[in-house]
Amino acid sequence: MILLDPRFYGDDMKAQSWAFYGSIKPRKIFIKRTKKQSTINYKEIVKRISLTPAVFHLSQRVNQIATKYAEQPIVPRGPALKPIMDRVRFMVADQLKIVDTHETIILTAAGSGAIAATVGSCVDNNGILVVVNDAYGQRQADFCQQLGITTFVYELEWGLKPELKVVERLINQHKVGTIGLVHGCTSVGLLNPVKEIGMLSHNLGVRLIVDGIASVFVEEMDINEWHIDSLICSTNKGLHSNPDLSFCLISKNYLEEMETRKNRLPYLDLFQTWQAQKQGSHPFTINIRALLEFEAALEDFIERGGLAGRIKLYQDRLAILRKGYKDLGLKTFIREGMAQQNIGTALYLPDGISYQSLATALANWDNGDNENYEIYSAQGKLSNVIFRIFNMGEYSLETYERFIKALGTCLRRLSS
Ligand SMILES: Cc1ncc(COP(=O)(O)O)c(C=O)c1O
Numbered sequence: 001m002i003l004l005d006p007r008f009y010g011d012d013m014k015a016q017s018w019a020f021y022g023s024i025k026p027r028k029i030f031i032k033r034t035k036k037q038s039t040i041n042y043k044e045i046v047k048r049i050s051l052t053p054a055v056f057h058l059s060q061r062v063n064q065i066a067t068k069y070a071e072q073p074i075v076p077r078g079p080a081l082k083p084i085m086d087r088v089r090f091m092v093a094d095q096l097k098i099v100d101t102h103e104t105i106i107l108t109a110a111g112s113g114a115i116a117a118t119v120g121s122c123v124d125n126n127g128i129l130v131v132v133n134d135a136y137g138q139r140q141a142d143f144c145q146q147l148g149i150t151t152f153v154y155e156l157e158w159g160l161k162p163e164l165k166v167v168e169r170l171i172n173q174h175k176v177g178t179i180g181l182v183h184g185c186t187s188v189g190l191l192n193p194v195k196e197i198g199m200l201s202h203n204l205g206v207r208l209i210v211d212g213i214a215s216v217f218v219e220e221m222d223i224n225e226w227h228i229d230s231l232i233c234s235t236n237k238g239l240h241s242n243p244d245l246s247f248c249l250i251s252k253n254y255l256e257e258m259e260t261r262k263n264r265l266p267y268l269d270l271f272q273t274w275q276a277q278k279q280g281s282h283p284f285t286i287n288i289r290a291l292l293e294f295e296a297a298l299e300d301f302i303e304r305g306g307l308a309g310r311i312k313l314y315q316d317r318l319a320i321l322r323k324g325y326k327d328l329g330l331k332t333f334i335r336e337g338m339a340q341q342n343i344g345t346a347l348y349l350p351d352g353i354s355y356q357s358l359a360t361a362l363a364n365w366d367n368g369d370n371e372n373y374e375i376y377s378a379q380g381k382l383s384n385v386i387f388r389i390f391n392m393g394e395y396s397l398e399t400y401e402r403f404i405k406a407l408g409t410c411l412r413r414l415s416s
Helices: 011-020 060-071 081-095 111-122 135-146 164-174 194-204 252-258 270-277 288-303 306-327 355-363 397-415
Strands: 031-033 038-040 047-050 102-107 128-132 151-155 178-182 207-211 230-234 246-251 344-348 371-374 386-390
Touching: 060 288, 081 102, 081 246, 081 288, 102 111, 102 252, 102 270, 111 135, 111 207, 111 230, 111 246, 111 252, 111 270, 128 135, 128 164, 135 151, 135 178, 135 207, 151 164, 164 194, 178 194, 194 207, 246 252, 246 270, 252 270, 288 306, 306 344, 306 397, 355 371, 355 386, 355 397, 371 397
Parallel strands: 047 371, 128 151, 128 178, 178 207, 207 230
Antiparallel strands: 031 038, 102 246, 230 246, 344 386
């Protein structure tokens, strides 16, 4: 995202984007205007490095799709859809080693749409126990309640590891048929023990729904060994595509159960969507440009070493970043028994420095590199305690080295 690039924004739009970014000062960009044309000094264009898990720079392969698609759009119900749909669904299942056991169901919605679709379609009338130890566990529980699903919550302080014996007691006490939790807890930078909970749910004979939005294609995960019946995923996190689509991986035997179940949510009905997609179609208009970007991101992922390659890429970045944080005296938010996520790190705010002042300093960073940095606040209860730095998207290792230097300078300036 190049917010200040005048190729993408007219003057009005530029003004709006600056207004939207509030405290971020616009950098001067020299535009020599003549009556007929303007010449832009591109050296002055600032690249905003996204250190967030939301929107970040993507590969050329993904970016090129929009241009090609503009030249040759594809009709969403026409015959051209089936081969693309078949290829994408197969590549996902193949990469995650679930071809024989699970179905990939693609939705035109960002990740939260897939959470709604999954709980709305999967949970049976016995209700669900949701583990809430971060913002997205809370979202899952809220969506269940809003859909009228019988919902029980195992609520913990954010980031704390859920205790297996408590999970077992609550399942037995409430006689629920399903347990739901988040794998990569983006709000605290930690991973829930899905493998352990999967073993428990399997032994107790309850279904397991996992929000894998922040972990699929970027964390070690064995969907079958961990007994995951339903994995909620989106295209824009570990896979590095745009946030227009999400997808759900549902075990084949779970889908069989859904045939007779009453659908709670129109438009996001997984059984209905699967019925159409296995024929290579979609019940509604699907975003084919985004589907082609999904495919391009998968090809890129495969070409660059699949899951092992993606994890190594992130570990190499983290080696630079986490050493940098330590050298700068920053304290990491960690909790016993909860591994850290590959996609980023939650750090305590240093004494006397607010998130806002640090974020503003980094967003206005200017030392001639023509890049500045967007970091992420924490959510909810933790927003005055921690902040987050993510290492997602298409950036070089040198970018993270430069960022650490910028972070050090900003911290020193703010504490002096
Ligand atoms: C674990 C998790 N679940 C759900 C979401 C929500 O996804 P979206 O913002 O695409 O709706 C996010 C977004 O960061 C997430 O990290």
